Amino acid sequence: MVWLLLLLMTLNHWVLAPLLQLTEGLLELHWFGWLVLALGLWLVGGAAIPRPESGSPKPKSGAEPGRPRP
Numbered sequence: 001m002v003w004l005l006l007l008l009m010t011l012n013h014w015v016l017a018p019l020l021q022l023t024e025g026l027l028e029l030h031w032f033g034w035l036v037l038a039l040g041l042w043l044v045g046g047a048a049i050p051r052p053e054s055g056s057p058k059p060k061s062g063a064e065p066g067r068p069r070p
Contacts, residue, residue: 001044008040 016033 004044005041008037012037 012033016036020033
């Protein structure tokens with residue numbers, strides 16, 4: 001996770017910043033690099049969150065819902 005953050009920061013510094021300098025209106029477009037960085041972190045963070053399995057939990061073997069085990 002840390003290496004991905006470093007990769008995104010490096011991408012922002014070495015790739016997006018020079019591209020933004022080549023464009024006109026640098027002051028208006030400077031937020032773009034931080035937006036891309038935030039979006040990348042949001043996507044990576046969302047992918048790291050475990051999702052619960054769909055459907056209702058299955059009863060344990062031999063047990064029926066509402067009835068004790070024999």
